[in-house]
Amino acid sequence: MSISTYTERPAAKISEIDTLSVPWSRPRPKRAGVSARLVSALTILALLAAWTVSAELQLVSPVFLPSPAAVWAKLVVVARDGFVDATLFQHLTASLGRVFAALIVAIVVGVPVGLAIGISRIGRGVFDPLLEFLRPIPPLAYLPLIVIWFGIGEPSKILVIAIAMLAPVALSTAAGVRGVSRERIDAARSLGATRGQVVRHVVLPSTLPSILTGLRIALGAGWSTLVAAELVAATRGLGFMIQSAAQFLVTDVVVMGILVIATIAFALEFVIRRIERALVPWAGRE
Amino acid sequence: MPHLTLDKVTVHYAGQPAPAVESVSLDIGKSDFVVLVGRSGCGKTSLLNVAAGLVGPARGQATIDGRPITAPGPDRAVVFQNDALFPWLTARENVAFALRLRGVPADKRARRADELLRLVKLDSAGDKRIWELSGGMRQRVGLARALAAEPEFLLLDEPLGALDALTRERMQTTLLDLWAAAQVGVLMVTHGVEEALMLATRIVVLAPGPGHVVRTIETHFGRRYAAGEPIRAIKADPAFAAARADLTDAIFEGEAA
Numbered sequence: 213m214s215i216s217t218y219t220e221r222p223a224a225k226i227s228e229i230d231t232l233s234v235p236w237s238r239p240r241p242k243r244a245g246v247s248a249r250l251v252s253a254l255t256i257l258a259l260l261a262a263w264t265v266s267a268e269l270q271l272v273s274p275v276f277l278p279s280p281a282a283v284w285a286k287l288v289v290v291a292r293d294g295f296v297d298a299t300l301f302q303h304l305t306a307s308l309g310r311v312f313a314a315l316i317v318a319i320v321v322g323v324p325v326g327l328a329i330g331i332s333r334i335g336r337g338v339f340d341p342l343l344e345f346l347r348p349i350p351p352l353a354y355l356p357l358i359v360i361w362f363g364i365g366e367p368s369k370i371l372v373i374a375i376a377m378l379a380p381v382a383l384s385t386a387a388g389v390r391g392v393s394r395e396r397i398d399a400a401r402s403l404g405a406t407r408g409q410v411v412r413h414v415v416l417p418s419t420l421p422s423i424l425t426g427l428r429i430a431l432g433a434g435w436s437t438l439v440a441a442e443l444v445a446a447t448r449g450l451g452f453m454i455q456s457a458a459q460f461l462v463t464d465v466v467v468m469g470i471l472v473i474a475t476i477a478f479a480l481e482f483v484i485r486r487i488e489r490a491l492v493p494w495a496g497r498e
Numbered sequence: 499m500p501h502l503t504l505d506k507v508t509v510h511y512a513g514q515p516a517p518a519v520e521s522v523s524l525d526i527g528k529s530d531f532v533v534l535v536g537r538s539g540c541g542k543t544s545l546l547n548v549a550a551g552l553v554g555p556a557r558g559q560a561t562i563d564g565r566p567i568t569a570p571g572p573d574r575a576v577v578f579q580n581d582a583l584f585p586w587l588t589a590r591e592n593v594a595f596a597l598r599l600r601g602v603p604a605d606k607r608a609r610r611a612d613e614l615l616r617l618v619k620l621d622s623a624g625d626k627r628i629w630e631l632s633g634g635m636r637q638r639v640g641l642a643r644a645l646a647a648e649p650e651f652l653l654l655d656e657p658l659g660a661l662d663a664l665t666r667e668r669m670q671t672t673l674l675d676l677w678a679a680a681q682v683g684v685l686m687v688t689h690g691v692e693e694a695l696m697l698a699t700r701i702v703v704l705a706p707g708p709g710h711v712v713r714t715i716e717t718h719f720g721r722r723y724a725a726g727e728p729i730r731a732i733k734a735d736p737a738f739a740a741a742r743a744d745l746t747d748a749i750f751e752g753e754a755a
Contacts, residue, residue: 395582398552403596403647404572413599417586494585494629 278464283471286464295465296456298448304472306448310366310441311434314373318381318430321374323423326385330419331411339382347379351440364445376437377430384429388422389415421495424488428481435477500563500650502526502549502574502683507558509544509709517556518544519709524685524702528650531677531684531720533698535691535749541709542687543655549685550576550653562650572596575644579656581636583628589639590615590624596647614642617679618672634665638672645680652677654686658693667729670696674723691745695719695738696729703748713748717741 260280266272267279274282291300298306325343328335351372358375362368392415400414442451450469457465488495504524510517519541526532526549534542547553548560551570560567562574570576575596583592590611591598597607615624618638623631631639637657644652657673658666670693677684677697688694694701696719703713719732719741732738 393580393582395578395580396584398550398570399576399578399582399643400595401570402550402552402572402574402576402653403643404599406599409599413595414584417584420586492586494627 275461275463278467282464283468287468287472290453290465290468295453295462296447298453300453300472303448303450303453304476306446306452307438307442307450307473308476310369310373310449311431311438313370314377314434315427315430317370317374318377318434319427322378322381322426322430323385325378326382326423326426327389327411327415327419329382329386330389331415336386343379343382346375351376351437352443355440355443359444368444369441369446372441373434373437376433380429380433381423381426384422384426385419388419388426391422392418421488421492424484424492428484428488431480431484432477435473438473500528500683501561502651502685503561504545504548504555505559505561507545507548507555507560509541509548509553510556517708519548521558522704522709522711523558524549526651526683526685528681528683529699531686531697531699533694533701534685534687534704535689535694535701535745536704536709536712537706537749537753539706539709540704541706542704544709545704546576546653546655546685546687549651550574552576572647573649574651574653575647575649576653576655577637577640577644577657579659581628581640583636583639583643585628587628588624589620589626589628589631589635592628592639593642593646595643610646611642614645615639617645617676618642632665633661634669637661637669641672641676645676645682649682651683651685652680654684656687656689659689666690666693671723671729673697674720678724691742691749692733695741695745696723696732701745703745705751712751715745715748 263277264280267274267277267282278286287300294300294302325335325339329339329343330336354375355372358368358371362371396414396418397410400410405413438449439451439454442449443455446452450473454466454469457463457469502524503526504522506521506523507519508517508521509519518539522541522545524532524545534545536542544553548555549567551560551567551574554568567574584595587595590608593611593614594602594607597610602610612621612624615621618641620635620638620642623635623639628636628639640657641652654673658669661669673684674697684697686697695717698717699720701715701717702711703715704710705712719738722732723729
């Protein structure tokens, strides 16, 4: 093939080569590298600048949009003195505790459910419709029911977050199981593996990259459910802090809380990616 | 003496109008190296899968030592074209996989795995991860892993198909050495005419529509390698060239031009 493409090129006489434009024979100049990361950084800086300018010029009332400096000052104050009877750190650990407790529940329930969906027809028949039913319901819709059933204590808050995390964990696990190569399973069976050993020694490790992806998505879903979970009878938590501040129109605390949640979510995403690289270094290299 | 036997096996996949293989019989002894060759769609791999117990015959029977084959088992270890190794394990742990399934203690199975890695000439690769190995090295690990199951028969599904020409030739000598050392019967599927002639004691030529045996050829070139003749010299022999032409004719016999 490569030979025929060579002969298809228009032949240029040696004397013409200098004067003719022969783009295929010249190395193309590399485009000056504008990395996506640089563009992202510039975008964020531009937004910050616009925010600062509009706050400085009082284009919008500070009740609606406090200046970046005011938000930063509030962060320092809340971190030191607290807001609604708890410091920022206490709000943060309360929320993190709930999200991680919910993550553990989601793993303990979701991974086996996902395996069942991926491995057995009966498992798929039982769990698939349940998950599809649960998945699109907004947390605020099932929150009252959970409060009626389980009260206003900590378990209800964890459960609300865990339900939101369940579907991503289970469905990613199931997708991972379905993606396990036939040959890998056949090779294990021909080496004497029983059905249980195939699941334990081949399917589960093969599915690990998908499970970790599921956890990453689940953490995102968990954070976005946090505020709903802390609507009822919470005394601490980032979501609770934001709601309390909103009731008193303390907008700088609201903005600060949103930025803290975003930062933590971003940091967790980063950590999980590192864990992925350490735990499943073979992903994408097979 | 164990025998792996296919008796008038017909393979018919669900939803297909015609069978993939029609009434094929094969008998493989423990000192045989049987190679299946033929054009695409002649059912080579289907037959290998029946012998492996991965596919059930629609008619006929597959037996090992007279016992019907109904499931895969470590007495018939399979090596696939795409190595099918486990990337979360090291080369040594891959080789030791069958022993781990049987509950062999860790130190003992590591020792056995290292022996097998030496046998396939990968002495120093035990701690390597699978993705750090070349295609040829992976196939060697695959072979060692199959041998660790202590099979009576090795079933090789185009194990050299994805390798470059030079690596292929080196793997051919490795296969001959292994076959002599491990005392296993081999059933191999390949597209390579030279490979079939070099390795086989018996070549079974299949033709498609539905898959059936058109010729069975006994060969002896592998024995000359075992007797010490270099593989290049054997391949340069006019007798080898004649056999290659003959086998190529047999494969393409009856094909519409």
